[in-house]
Amino acid sequence: MAWLEITINTAPGGCAAASExxxxxxxxxxxxxxxxxxxxxxxxxxACWDYIDEDLQQSLEGLSRIKLYLEDTDxxxxxxxxxxxxxxxxxxxxxxxxxxxxxESWKENYPPQEVGEKLLILPFWLAxxxxxxxKIILDPGLTFGTGAHPSTQMVLQAMEDLVRPGFHCLDLGxxxxxxxxxxxxxxxxxxxxxxxxxxxxxISRENxxxxxxxxxxxxxxxxxxxxxxxxxxxxxxxEYDLVLVNIVADVIIxxxxxxxxxxxxxSVLICSGILDTRLDDVTxxxxxxxxxxxxxxxxxxxxxVLAGRALPQTP
Numbered sequence: 001m002a003w004l005e006i007t008i009n010t011a012p013g014g015c016a017a018a019s020e021x022x023x024x025x026x027x028x029x030x031x032x033x034x035x036x037x038x039x040x041x042x043x044x045x046x047a048c049w050d051y052i053d054e055d056l057q058q059s060l061e062g063l064s065r066i067k068l069y070l071e072d073t074d075x076x077x078x079x080x081x082x083x084x085x086x087x088x089x090x091x092x093x094x095x096x097x098x099x100x101x102x103x104e105s106w107k108e109n110y111p112p113q114e115v116g117e118k119l120l121i122l123p124f125w126l127a128x129x130x131x132x133x134x135k136i137i138l139d140p141g142l143t144f145g146t147g148a149h150p151s152t153q154m155v156l157q158a159m160e161d162l163v164r165p166g167f168h169c170l171d172l173g174x175x176x177x178x179x180x181x182x183x184x185x186x187x188x189x190x191x192x193x194x195x196x197x198x199x200x201x202x203i204s205r206e207n208x209x210x211x212x213x214x215x216x217x218x219x220x221x222x223x224x225x226x227x228x229x230x231x232x233x234x235x236x237x238x239e240y241d242l243v244l245v246n247i248v249a250d251v252i253i254x255x256x257x258x259x260x261x262x263x264x265x266x267s268v269l270i271c272s273g274i275l276d277t278r279l280d281d282v283t284x285x286x287x288x289x290x291x292x293x294x295x296x297x298x299x300x301x302x303x304x305v306l307a308g309r310a311l312p313q314t315p
Contacts, residue, residue: 002071002072002073002096002097003069003070003071003072003096003097004069004070004071004072004078004094004095004096004097005067005069005094005095005096005097006067006068006069006070006081006092006093006094007065007066007067007092007093007094007095008065008066008067008068008085008090008091008092009064009065009090009091010034010064010065010066010090011064012034012035012036012064013034013036013064014034014064015032015033015034015064015065015066016034018066018088018090019032019066021084021087021088022066022068022081022084025080025081025084026080027068027081027084029068029069030066030067030068031066031067031068032065032066033063033064033065033066033067034063034064034065035063035064036064068081069097070094072096078094110123110140110146112126112129113147113148114133115147115153115156115157116153116156116157116160117160118133118134118160118186119133119134119136119156119160119182119185119186120133120134120135120136121136121138121146121147121178122135122136122137122138123137123138123139123140124137124138124139124210127210134182134185134186135185135211136178136181136182136185136211137207137210137211138176138178138181138207138210139176139203139206139207139210146176146178147178149302150299150300150301150302151246151272151273151274151299151302151304152178152179152246152272153299154272154297154298154299154302154304155179155244155246155270155272155304156178156179156182157297158270158297158304158306159179159182159183159186159242159244159270160186162242162268162270163183163186163187163188163242164187164241165187165188165189166187166188166189167183167187167188167189167241167242168188168189168190168191168238168239168240168241168242169183169188169190169191169192169240169241169242169243169244170191170192170194170235170238170240170242170243170244170262171183171191171192171193171194171243171244172194172225172243172244172245172247172255173194173195173196173245173246173247173251174193174194174195174200174204174220175195175200175203175204175246176200176203176204176207177193177200177203177204177205177207177208177218177220178207179191179193179244179246180192180193180204180208180218180244181207181208181211181213181218183242183244184211184213184217184218185211188241188242189217190216190217190218190219191217191218191219192218192219192220192221192235192238193218193219193220193221194220194221194222194223194225194231194235195220195221195222196222196223196224197222198222200220200222201220201221201222202220204218204220205218205220208220221234221235225255225258226254226255226257226258232258232261235262236261236262238262239264239267240262240263240264240267241264241266241267241268242267242268242270243259243262243263243267243268243269243270244270245259245269245270245271245272245273246270246271246272246273247273248273248274249273249274249275249278249281249282251273252271252273252274252282252285252286253281253282253285256282256285256286256288256289256291257289259286259289259291260289260290260291260309263291263308263309264309265308265309266308267308267309268294268306268307268308269286269291269305269306269307269308270304270305270306271286271304271305271307272302272303272304272305273302274302274303274304274305275301275302275303276298276301276302276303279296279303279305282303282305283296283305286305286307290309290310291307291308291309291310292307292308292309292310293305293306293307294306294307294308
């Protein structure tokens with residue numbers, strides 16, 4: 001089946017109104033590329049991340065356009081689209097797309113990933129890959145946490161050095177569950193994943209199932225440990241050998257005051273997702289919470305911090 005890529009240029013900030021009209025006319029699956037809307041979205045969600053890809057920002061410079069796709073034989077659809085655009089005072093260009101099996105081609109973006117000395121991250125359709133490494137099998141299309149990001153890779157590499165048989169692990173901001181699954185693959189006895197997004201619990205359970213893992217080895221919880229006192233109390237009853245926080249600097253800073261409640265004197269805390277420009281802010285927050293930074297890992301612009309409870313002062 002051959003397809004056409006339709007590109008509609010709009011005035012800056014004009015994509016939203018045009019998209020509403022196109023959707024009402026029956027055109028769906030619109031791709032919006034609008035610098036103004038992108039920047040507004042970033043500003044409204046500033047607390048969710050510290051880093052924005054510069055190449056992405058540059059690619060959107062001055063852009064305000066909508067893309068959609070029609071079968072090249074859909075003459076009626078194209079005529080209807082032209083009528084809608086005529087009413088809007090907009091024009092379009094149409095380019096043929098190569099004949100590709102789009103339902104399968106996206107999988108090419110998720111090849112096997114070797115991490116550290118022991119781990120191999122595999123999309124579920126490559127689950128039967130033969131390897132001497134510990135396999136972490138994921139559905140990469142579900143949520144953040146495919147193992148490709150430097151912040152996640154640093155945590156996984158640190159875990160290779162730290163996890164011992166029988167360990168109990170807590171993963172705050174668990175997302176896809178990749179870190180919990182890795183902990184269990186490396187020999188941990190239990191792992192608890194916690195995320196504020198209710199969908200994350202289902203997704204992490206699904207990914208755990210790909211790896212043959214379920215409760216009581218892996219459990220998933222939903223909630224915000226800084227606000228949900230019942231969740232906080234339930235989690236704090238456990239004694240965790242390893243606590244993982246792979247999010248962003250501002251969230252780690254917000255969590256810092258409660259992190260000691262999950263740590264014993266022997267526990268290790270691993271925090272990642274920290275840009276190098278925010279490292280001092282994070283280490284300061286951890287130290288103010290009574291923790292001692294014991295190590296820092298670096299990869300590209302990202303930093304990973306290892307910490308533990310400060311030892312009691314001797315008289």
